[in-house]
Amino acid sequence: MATPERLVVIGGDAAGMAAASQARRHKGPEALAVTAFERGHFTSYSACGIPYWVGGVVDGPDALIARTAEEHRARDIDLRLRTEVTEIDLDRGRVRSRDLADGGRETWTGFDKLVVATGARPLRPPLPGIDAPGVYGVQTLDDGQRLLYGLRGAAGRRAVVIGAGYIGVEMAEALVHRGFQVTVLDQGAQPMSTLDPDMGALVRTAMCGMGIEVVTGARVTGVLTDEDEGQARAVVTEDAEYPADVVVLGLGVRPETALAEAAGLPLGASGGLRTDLALRVAGQEHVWAGGDCVEVRDLVTGEHRHIALGTHANKHGQVIGANVAGGYATFPGVVGTAVSKVCDLEIARTGLLESQARAAGLQFVTVTIESTSRAGYYPEARPMHVKMLAERRTGRLLGVQIVGREGAAKRVDIAAVALTAGMTVEQMTALDLGYAPPFSPVWDPVLVAARKADAAVRATGSAGPR
Template sequence: MVYDAKFFKEKRNIDVFLYHEATRILLQRKAVMIRNTATGEGKEYSYDKLLIASGARAFVPPIKGLDRKGVFTLRPLEDGIAIKEYIGSNSPKNGLLIGAGYIGMEMAESFTEAGMKVTVVEKMPSIVGTMDDEITEIIEKELNSKGVKLLKSKAVAEFAGEDSRLNRAILDGGEMIDADIAVVGAGLRPNSEIAREAGIELGKTGAIKVNQRMETNIPDIYAAGDCAESYHLVLGRNVYIPLATTANKQGRVAGENIAGGEVSFPGIVGTAIFKVFDLEVGRTGITEKEAKVEGIDYVSNVIEHGSRAPYYPGVSPIRIKLLADKKTGRLLGAQMVGREGVSKRIDVFATALTVKMTAHDMRNLDLGYAPPFSPPYDPILIAADELHKKLQGKG
């Protein structure tokens, strides 16, 4: 998207083979079998250093009628273009989204703005599974107020229609939903098969296991991006959270090391932000749900405070949920939702998590104050202070 093959050749003298697929890694020969997808021809390329950057693909649940016209996944880029073209030429009236994750939320907004009546079907009992209920309840209200219909704990069994086109979806229980376009956004799976088949170690997540230098367990083979795991600085172990920012950083580190450098990517803290209609939503670290699964002894707190000085036009409430380790007070995670001022405030927490700050340390941070941008006590400081009091048994 950003660069093309010509750019790489001309500016950096890198050969890019489009329409070529790597089919097998031959460890002993330090080579890769490459198939020209246009001609079907296969050829062996040898390497000194190899980077696997094979990305991820959309997970598509086993639903009948996936091949109907009007049914899309949202990966890779071509899917996005195809969806746009389909909307342009078919003017669908009823949009159906399978999965209420970040993509589902963003698509709900896009489809509504394209004039569709939108239904979101989520198989779990709550939307945006990477967040806790105190945050998702506000997102649900926003979806409601914009006319988006939300069906939780439901799954689509079949995409149906009169001809080859999608006209309706049938839920597991038999319920029918009008739909002339549907997007399945049920998460990503790493394209790690080529690595696994070569005997390169995968993590428990199914993605390629790498160290901080982005090296796999096989010498001279690196992996980076959506096909690889990341080290989670709060959890203290590898996770699979495929996001563009992480992929970018991993790619740089792998590239620099392959070129003889000596750099490392320390890891992530699980930061993610998205926009859904008039809401900004963000999270970093771990949620209460995750803390429970991990068996971590935590204290959590929810506060609401204004985005600007109370008298300043445009002020709106920001809700923050924080988690800290009960014994040490170390911050474990932050979630936030509001109409403004969320995305960068989450970055303050992400920075704090990276350096293992406590709620006590955070409440004294020297954050900026000006009436158009924050109240004298920023919501960040209020949240940290309240959590600190709770940790001390005074909250």
């Protein structure tokens, strides 16, 4: 009987376990032996659900786990939790791992094929007090558990969130639900740097209306601690001091690629692994990578960038698993679609911001419209702002941002499809979208923006600077 091929997967969350599971569906244990390493306590979980677990909206951690370790093992996947891979030896086809639950015992495991799915790490700048007790990053279920324990044991009810990106605003909401007085500090002119500043201003207004103190233009210089236990007690900026019983970091993430870099695998400008369309690592025949540790191709600009989202990670895993098993699948790229919320405010974007379009050398027009989520006369119609970017001369859609209440965020999917198809704003105006007064005005807000953008493109003609 032939010896089975050996597949090793580093990382037991979305991309890694999707790859392992997909490979197992294509090949049984007699043809493929699958070993997966995960340094945490959990596998195949929804990191996106952590703010809602912390906020008490959903149960956790079990409710956030899509497939348990036992379920993976029942499918003949040798999943090793609390085991950290410390070295990749490409020349000999093996990885070294350390058993975190057994005193750090180290072993080598050989592979014929390797999947790197090490995810991303929360940014933790080298500031005084940043590693003190009471300061929390939020990336894994283990992080979520630590934060919940910290909230329950906090001496008071004051929380400071550093950073006002997706994680920052979602954690601000979670802390409000927990009864904390919340201050959000951010260096930018407005919260949500994933939006243009004019749209970020709408988010700020809504957050302030919910009782969240939003301080922008705030450069954090350190975290003050008490003298007895070294516990965080305040966050200091260049201009002020903000008392805190709990500090949460919402500064974004970076690809976790130190292990891959040490092995000599190629990284892109953002620090993410570079792969081909099949998600095979550049220059490596038998190494694949996916999830938050890789760069992806931006379908609007053609450039590569790092976008950490579970939706992409799951797709990466499906593609990798098929290819590892001898099939064929590709991941062409993304348009940068993301949605979020803070309390009842919905936030969405896809495609390029103004700054990104300029950096790509594109000339463009922008329009912003205000409409409603339903027919204006229908009960509970809520206001919605839609901003749209279109390329000058061609009218090609470049990006859309939406801020509004119920019914706003998922409208961005219309624009995401249009971007993927390379549509112009003129073509978008003819889209046959569903209509009934409880769901939309006769002209959907996205189409109203497309009409206005088309008029702006026509007005600019093809000559002169933007």
